[in-house]
Amino acid sequence: MYLDKAERVEFYHSKEWTDLRQQALARDNYECQWCKDEGRVSSGVLEVDHIKDLEHYPEYALDLDNLRTLCKDHHNQRHNRMKYSSKKHRKPPKWDDERWD
Ligand SMILES: [Zn+2]
Numbered sequence: 770m771y772l773d774k775a776e777r778v779e780f781y782h783s784k785e786w787t788d789l790r791q792q793a794l795a796r797d798n799y800e801c802q803w804c805k806d807e808g809r810v811s812s813g814v815l816e817v818d819h820i821k822d823l824e825h826y827p828e829y830a831l832d833l834d835n836l837r838t839l840c841k842d843h844h845n846q847r848h849n850r851m852k853y854s855s856k857k858h859r860k861p862p863k864w865d866d867e868r869w870d
Contacts, residue, residue: 772827780823780830789831790817797838804840814841 772780780786794815801811818839821829829835839847 770825770827772824776827777823780827785831789833789836792833793817793836794838796833800838801840801843802837803843811840811843815839816841816844818844818847 794817799815801815804811815838818837819826819830820835820837823830826835844850
């Protein structure tokens with residue numbers, strides 16, 4: 770099974786997901802699980818992550834055991850959505866869709 774982007778967007782707007790998302794947040798005491806592992810208290814926006822990603826494992830989409838609370842930073846890190854690394858001294862891209870890697 771595979772969910773394309775439009776199907777995933779639809780999923781994230783479903784009542785089933787918004788309900789389950791609240792359950793996952795409550796179960797995790799509204800704490801980022803990775804910050805907690807590092808002994809820090811998470812700050813900022815919390816998101817609920819699919820451990821088995823939604824795109825490739827939609828059968829686990831509504832499985833509470835497949836969900837974990839992550840802060841926005843950790844969630845971005847997990848999905849490699851970080852902005853380009855500050856270690857690389859590159860000029861900023863001229864075009865929005867230009868990729869460096
Ligand atoms: Zn975190």
